[in-house]
Amino acid sequence: MSTQPIAALFDMDGVIVDNHRYHTDSWFQFVGRYGLSLTPEQYASYINGRVAADSLPYVFQRSLTPEELVTYTEEKEEIYREMYRANLQPTPGLISFLEELKHNQVPMAVGTSAPVSNISFTLDGIQVRSYFDTVVDASMITRGKPDPEIYLTAAERLGIPPERCVVFEDAFSGIEAGLRAGMRVVALATTHTREELTNTGASLIIADFREINFKQLIERVIERGRAGVS
């Protein structure tokens, strides 16, 4: 087994918490308020996992002022938080997996397109913030997923080269960001089905963190690279 250090980079929404349904429902409620239209297919391709600076102009079909961006982001995310608050919980197996990585001295980061308000809501709400050495959010980057900037920034902050980083993602845009960063990707079939995630370039597809441990991460993702999906 390789002894070189590795890092684990976690997307937040759909990975640390399995909240896709609440984000989808809150987006539909939000666009409804403004008489805008959004299909599930458009959501999957142009909204899911993307920063508000990209997704909001997409739904409004125009560019937004910085003030509009802040106002609309918070409006949409408030709807989401109210919908999800009572159900907020870690993705199955997450805490044991984080504990195991910590025990094996794996540096960990969060790389999320979410605004700061949702990060406190989530990471503090389920009490996992202390596991992460750094959190890179939408306010810290100029180009959102699928651009690799968010994950490259996280890797740089951890001091681990991209080829030794594993990204845990659920969204097409996030998987692409991880691959474009030159990292291995483990896809969680929370938001999309296993079938939809096949051929995305992910090294491994898991339902949730109960399907992976440190040893498997090294053997099936780091050492085997992109050889196959399970």
Ligand SMILES: O=P(O)(O)OC[C@H]1O[C@@H](O)[C@H](O)[C@@H](O)[C@@H]1O
């Ligand atoms: O998956 P990530 O990077 O944590 O993305 C967060 C974003 O994910 C999108 O799916 C949501 O619609 C956004 O509202 C949210 O901010």
